[in-house]
Amino acid sequence: MSWLIAPGFSTSAPVHVALVVGGVVAVITALVGVFTVVRGQSFAGHALSDIGTAGGSGAVLVGVPTLLGYVTMNLAAVGVMEVIGIRRPRGRDVATGIVLGASLGLASLFLYLDTTSTNASGATVNVLFGSIFTISGGTIPVVAGLGLVSVALIAVVYRPLLLSSVSDDLARAKGVAVRRVGLAFLASLAIAVSLSAITIGAILSTALLIGPAAAALKLTRRTGTAIGLAAVLGMAATWLGILLAYDSASWSNGGQGWPASFCIVLVVFVVYLVAAWASRFTGRRRDPAPGVPDPVAGGRTPVAAGNG
């Protein structure tokens, strides 16, 4: 068995914490990620992960936990995006981009100060690329609590969110407060991205958000199943990545393994490729039902030109 699991894996306390935190985060990012992908807000998710860099590096500077920095910064960013127009279809990318640019500028200042005026020399790598094996056991309840908030937000708005993901107009026509629902989702996204950031780093955190969700969406037609499958894929990828990182230390002479973040992201990428390949065989295109005439779709020749 030691060729598969290097000695000490099951008894190492940092590994235990990494597995628990990684597992919880994978489930939450999967749930939020499915909605991020179907709402076409992957860019907002990616932007939030970059914006979080400013929060994480700022937290190092003032000596508070990076998770607090991520969450504070990301929630603030969501608020600013909302105010400057993320709800308008075209304003969405512009608003996100503007907040993103400003935040990255801030992050460059904070990271500079972190490495020059404090003695947190590893801060840059920790914030940008994460360091799951250095998470303290005391973080677990915080992660679980934040995860619960994120999941609860989505659970409350689940059906209106789904409907507005199909079409904002369709949801508004049913009397849904589309803007409030969208904001609840963004808050949930901000928390999920923050949790992902402490696991695999601020820069990489979208990988865990988008990858397993996108892979699951290739394989199922049902929302609930997509969420469940994304959670399983995300958890498997995270745990496999942690194992790979742990094992990799025993492969080299110096005992220096590969970063866990790299291993997790690598597995996520492979999972996505396999899912994309497998989706070609799952019959996503429905075969026309034999013997059932399709009168409405039968001929769709446009009658009058220009009736858009």
Add this chain to the structure above:
Amino acid sequence: MTGPTVPTTDDDGGRADGVVLEVDDVTVELGRRTVLDRVSFSVAAGSFTGLIGSNGAGKTTLLRAILGLVTTTAGRILLDGVDRSGRPRLNRLVGYVPQKIALEPDMPLRARDLVGLGIDGHRYGLVRPGAARRRAVDEMLEAVHATAFADARVGALSGGEQQRIMIAHALIGRPKLLLLDEPLANLDIASGQEVVDLLHGITSAHGVAVLLSAHDVNPLLPAMDHLVYLADGRAVSGTSEEVVRTEVLTDLYRHPVEVVRAAGRVLVVSGQGFDVSHGQGFDDPHGHGHDDPHAGPG
């Protein structure tokens, strides 16, 4: 739900019983453009009303104003006798089939799930869907002849199939009024007739009033009780015999037009002998080679 209601033929704007929608002197300005100019009409409970006009006449804006998605500059819109402004809840009385929705092909939603969201898509919180909900969805899918593709992803359906799912989504909430934005656009004559027959059948069985926008009056003639004719943001309403007349439409268009009735079809042509369709989006009646499109099945 309401049982079959006898359509009120006398609908000159009063708060008479059986009026489900009243549009009262409504003006909508978007920017500096007057899109709707003092439009008034009403829709009787259970009746079928066509909203006819060429592209840019203001049909979509009018439907969106009824839904509260567009703010009116002046006038009132009453749903079931209640002023709709500031009351998004009144939308429960209305079902809406938008013209076209770009559905994500990867959207993890089956056709039946979208129909189900017509029942409770506005509700917060999680509930386990019960057997009654499933039964209602199955019945509605059957009513729109969508059972065959009920389990397919909505994003993978053809335009016509998606439209039937949207109709089911709108009707399953048991509205009193169903609004449809150009459901016949991009359908050929026979398919358009199928949609009208399907709608007419279901809505008259459930006593739901229909307000359907179209650029051509002809496919609606067999089903329509009333029509609202929009041109340049102004409207006239009444029966097709009252409205689709040379004097009335010349007045509305502020341009000489002639109404020609031939082979059971109504043609609106420019007074100078040009078909109004050129540049105004009317269904070109020539070149289809159809014979009596109004016989229709059923």
